[in-house]
Amino acid sequence: MIIFILNWFFILFLLCIFQVNLVTTTHLPNYRFTRTNNNDLYTCLSSLLPLTVRTIYPCSTIANQNNFQCKCVHFNITNLSAIRGGRFSHSPAVIVYVTDSSDVQNVLACAANLNYVVNALSGGHSYEGYGLGSTYNNIIINMEGINYIKINQHDRTGTFGAGTRLGPIYYEAYQSDNYTINAGSCPWVGLAGHALGGGYGLLSRLHGLLSDNVLEMKAVNAQGELLTINETHEPDLYWALRGGGGGSFVIVTEFKIRLVKAPLLTTQYSLVWYPNASKLVIQRYQLLMFNNTIFNLSNDLFVSMTVNHLEITISITYFGIELDVLKRTVALLLETLPTPNITKIHSEDWLTFVYDGLGLGNSNVDHRYLLFKNLTMPTYCFKAKHLFYDKPISDHGLDQFLNRIALGIGELYITFSPWDGHIHTIPIDKTAFPHRRYKFGIQLMIYCNDTNSEKKQMKWLNEIYSTIYHDSTKHSYINYIDRDVPSWMDYYYNTHQQRLHNLKYLYDKNNRFYFEKTIK
């Protein structure tokens, strides 16, 4: 009898292993570059695309430049990315500047016939330059030409070309009866990459993530078909494209987004201490995040904290006109803290507040708008890491953290930001964004001047990161993507990784949209 039962356990054990394998072993192909020239690609694209569509062939990927029918250009792809640094090295087969969805469809048709990897580039703000892809001889579809903005006041929605940047959207929506979007604070960030990964910003405690307000998308799939994606058409894709990150499933060409009313007034307190108060201030911030009986923060408050080796700053931003709410919170926060070395307070209308982040708050309105139409986007040499927390960092962890910060020199910014409020009220399985139970996130960022200083700074960054890793949830936000994370599916997608993996296989089983941190 015992042997019989043991046999059954053994069979069950085997079945379990077998089932797990059934669910997890759908492998996607990895691409290896084997071509000696791109002549076929040139012939295909020039036969399908209108002459008005610009295509650029970098010389480094053309085997015989003299015999090739098309002109090549000496070109550095890093010019297309907001991120500088020694981490990008590959060269694409071609960069296509599309002007509408049908151009995207035609490029995908050639790519599918000739087996090329395709990557979409919108705002170029991926932290690791993934808008350029990550494999040699890929096709880059530059979306910047699809940048229309249509505001519909009647149903409070905006329809945007996927290549639009956040800055012009903030501007145009505000001109239409003071609407806005609940998105991030850098106006040069591209709408597409931002919304597909979540889209977090100052209004997130009040209105959730930008992806929570995405109502519909138009997109081209790996076979070159144009899809309409919403709650009833392609509902699985609708789920995956709201928080599952850019670049894995389809190329989105249009977003329809629910607009929100901009705050009537935005007021911010900045409290600055020099570093000797750091531990006390961080502990107080953590109490504010976790103790709801002392601090019952309403969703119209956004409290963040920036730490570096010189000073520590708490910023309390309030969206509303009852300034007593703000004053009470500041007084409560300061109850057990030393008086800040600097206290600043300023109140502005929403648009001025958004542009103030760039030092443009007081400029002439037209000049602000032109900035995004005509000026070159700024580029940064930096590396970032990010972690979510569901409990405070321990005393011991904080000591190690502050000791490590003090050991380095150079530009370092560590930001603690709240991820609760309205973000928590949305059911976890409603969209692909899985981190709706965490209280705050910490983003560590170093800036560098060149490849040498980048390496040195990255060592410092990694050392600080390791002091706070243990107390974290070991999960992070896909829009703060980091190529050094080995098990990224769990790190970014937590409980949603299996469903995303299955959908990737369903929509892109040939891995046409491959890049090194794609859904796998």
Ligand SMILES: Cc1cc2nc3c(=O)[nH]c(=O)nc-3n(C[C@H](O)[C@H](O)[C@H](O)COP(=O)(O)OP(=O)(O)OC[C@H]3O[C@@H](n4cnc5c(N)ncnc54)[C@H](O)[C@@H]3O)c2cc1C
């Ligand atoms: C200076 C700076 C400030 C930032 N501030 C914030 C912030 O406040 N809040 C926040 O949440 N994030 C912020 N981010 C992160 C930002 O949201 C992500 O990097 C986002 O992915 C950038 O989108 P993009 O279109 O500009 O980037 P890209 O580099 O063009 O694209 C990013 C990824 O999306 C894919 N992709 C691009 N377009 C499409 C498309 N049309 N269809 C399908 N896939 C596409 C790309 O292939 C790539 O994998 C910031 C980044 C920087 C550099």
